[in-house]
Amino acid sequence: MWSYFARRLLIGVPTLFAVVLFCFFLMRLAPGGPFDGEAPVPPEVLANLRARYHLDDPLWQQFFSYLGNLLRGDFGPSFKYKDFTVTELIAQGLPVSIENGLSALFIAILIGLPLGITAALSQNTARDYAVSGLSMIGIVIPTFVTGQILILAFGVWLRCTPFQLPAGGWNDGAFANRILPVTVLALPFIAYIARISRASMIEALRANFVRTARAKGLPYRTVILRHALKTALMPVVTFLGPATAFILTGSMVVETIFQIPGIGRYFVQGALNRDYTLVMGVTIVGAAFVIIANIIVDMIYGVLDPKVRYE
Amino acid sequence: MALLDIQNLTVKFATQDGEVSAVSDVSLHVNKGECLGIVGESGSGKSQTFMAAMGLLAGNGKASGSVRFGDTELLTANERTLNTIRGNKLAMVFQDPMTSLTPHMRVGRQLTEVLQRHRGLDNAAARAAAIAMLARVQVPEPERRFQMYPHELSGGLRQRVVLAMGLLCGPELVIADEPTTALDVTVQALVLELIRELKDTQGTSFVLITHDLGVVAGLADRVAVMYAGRIVESGTVDEIFAAPKHPYTKGLLACTPRLDDPPTVLLETIPGQPPNLQNLPTGCSFHPRCVSAFEPCPVKRPLLVPAGNTLNACFLNHMQAAS
Structure with a gap:
């Protein structure tokens, strides 16, 4: 079993390589460059900067030198945060994102x-409709809207209370600074998990073995x-894998709104x-998180479902 | 005295297209130590009759009438009362062994939990009793199978596990829904032998729901034939098999291939399909497929009354019995 997961990790390497490849060239396809600021840079300075960051080398050469540095664990210097390497920026930002993500x-x-499962157990009652309805709302309202509403409510209307x-x-x-962003981050996930667990529990309750x-x-x-819950959890785990990777690597919208x-x-x-x-x-x-999260999901499958055996 | 007494049981399901009666006005009883066979095509209501009795109808199902088991009225009993009876004195063995066992639990645990629930046995005692029961239902290497998950067992073995589960607490009545369908003939014979033995030595009653008329002929004392949610004929096995009165029973029996038929003989069939329960034919539900249908059949529904040696619901027999 462990060799199976070791192999899965190895298969992750070419996946990561593909991510690097696409991302590198896509970035370069975007118009403009790192030094096109609002205040124009004198041409001599710009030439120096471009030479300093090897931006005048042929693209393939830049790619391979980036790849070489990457293999040594060096993400290179940031173009904008002049005194920082990317590794330093990630080391600063990642713990913050992970803390928020894990809380959410x-x-x-x-x-x-519990919302989804109790809704399933009282199917077609007022409680069920309330959970289904609210979770639908939670899914369709984007975080940039809930974020603004919560800021308006707790930051403006309730000011001085x-x-x-x-x-x-x-x-x-x-702690106070975390409440709103974590709430905004958690809301759609509460909604998704409630919907998925409700549906899968209803299905499990109809199973012959129940x-x-x-x-x-x-x-x-x-x-x-003892009999229904484990089966009902499978789809939730499937959802949680990529969702965890997504939430831990930081929500662009939420982190931008709440600075x-x-x-x-x-x-x-x-x-x-x-x-x-x-x-x-x-x-x-982010890609590494997704790959690892999927492997963990497969491990949990092995625990939940004895039919799943890895070799 | 009847151990299980069902009176005027009607089972209705609320569906999006309106209410559907899966079982209509069914009355039957099972005596102590007796085996009652229930035969009929798929969708004739034979399983739902006993699902209702067990309190296991789907959420949109509703049962009315009366189902008495011993001194308890099952239809109005609360879940707590039902749970002291189900799996204990009254057991149901389900068809479809592939999906009737919990996939993520070892077979052994699924057996021992019944004994722990109803008999209060400790782990070791429950384990010993469960393994003994597995051996009794002809599961080879029961200690090893005890440790396995359902998907590691063949369909036939799973069927025997489900049967063992029903028999664990020494129930007074076992409702067996197609208990031998998934088994090959040799194992089928062994399981039927076990059922006969339990019936004879321990006075266990059985309800055998099946469309295998051979099983019914070999094991049952009485038979009820169901069609479109109603009993159309019932009587002792000897009478029904020797001289079926209802055209549907006759048809069913004619459909059974016989070993001594020459190979050139075409297998009999009943023309047409079982009716849609949502849209039953008027009068006798069987009349569109009946070879003997005459004027009153599409107009009036025949009642289940004694006619000849059996109870049957057919105008032809009612007339013959009257004359």
């Missing part, structure tokens, strides 16, 4: 799963927890500034 994920599972919350900024991770368990005279609780120094915000600014190396670095980290 934890909250989403803690709220979404005990409910006032900072509308943005990080303040070194003060009927068998009931025919054995087992109490309802036992039927649900959080996570890597999601670096990604947005990097893309706007044509900060080639920064965008590449964040993308590679």
Whole structure:
């Protein structure tokens, strides 16, 4: 089994390479360059800068020298944050994004799963309709809308009340500064998890083996927890894999709205500034998270479903 | 005295296209130590009759009438009362063994939980009893199978596990829905032998839901033939098999191939399809497919009354019995 997962990790290497390849050339296809600021740079300075960052070398040469540095674990210098390497920026931003993401994920599972499952257990009742309806709303309203609404409510309307919350900024991770962004981040995930777990629980309840368990005279609780739940969790795990990778590598929208120094915000600014190396670095980290998350999902499948065996 | 007494049971399902009656006005009983065979085509309501009795109807199903098991009225019993009876005194063995076992639990655990629930056995005692029961239903190497997951067993083995599950607590009545369909003939014979033995030595009652008339002929004391949610004929096995009265029963029996038929003989069939329960024919539900249908059949529904040696619902027999 472990050799299977080792192989999966190895297969991740060419995947990462493909990501690097596409990302590198896509970035260069975008018009403009890292030094096209608002204030024009004198041509001599620009020439010096381009020479310093090897931007005048042939593209393939730039690509291979980037790849070479990458293999040594060096993401290169940032073009915009002049005194920082991309590795340093990621090392600064990633923990912030992961902390926020993990909190949001934890909250989403803690709220979404019980919501979905209780809705399934009381199918076609007011509670079920409420959960289904609210989760639909949670899915369709984008985070940039919920973010603004919460800022408006807690930052403006409730200003000077005990409910006032900072509308943005990080303040070194003060608890109050985390509440709104984590909430905004968690809301759509609560909605997704509730919907998925509701649907899969309803399906599990209709399964023949649940009927068998009931025919054995087992109490309802036992039927649900011992026989139905594991099957119902499979689709949730499937969803959580890529979702975790996504949420941990920082939401660009949420981090931008709330001015959080996570890597999601670096990604947005990097893309706007044509900060080639920064965008590449964040993308590679994100891709690695997705690959690892999928492997972890497959491991959890092995625990939930004895039919899944890896060799 | 009847162990299971079903009176005027009607089962309706609310569907998007309106209400559908899967079972209509069914009355039957099973005595202690008796085996009742229920035969009929798919969708004739034979399984749903007993799902209703077990309190296992799907969420959109509703049962009315009366189902008495011993002193308990099952239809109005609460879940707690049902759970002391189900799997204990009243067991159901389901068809479709491929999906009737929980896929993520070892077979052994699925057996022992029944004993722990109803008998309060500890792990070791439950394990020993479960393995003994597996051996009894002809599962080879029961200790090894005990450790396995359902998907590691063949369909036939799973069917036997499901059967073992039903028999674990020594129930008074076992409702077996197609218990031998997934088994090959030799194992089928062994399982039927086991059922007969339990019936004779322990006085266990059985309901055999099947479309295998051979199984019914060999094992059942009485038979009820169901068509479109109703019993159309019932009587002792000897009477029904020797002299079926209802044209549908006659048709079913004629459809059974016989070993002594010459190979050139074409297999009999009943023309047409079982009716759509949402849109039943008027009068006798069987009349569009009936070779003997005459004037009253499409107009009036024949009642299940004694005619000849059996109870049957057919105007032809009612007339003959009257004359």
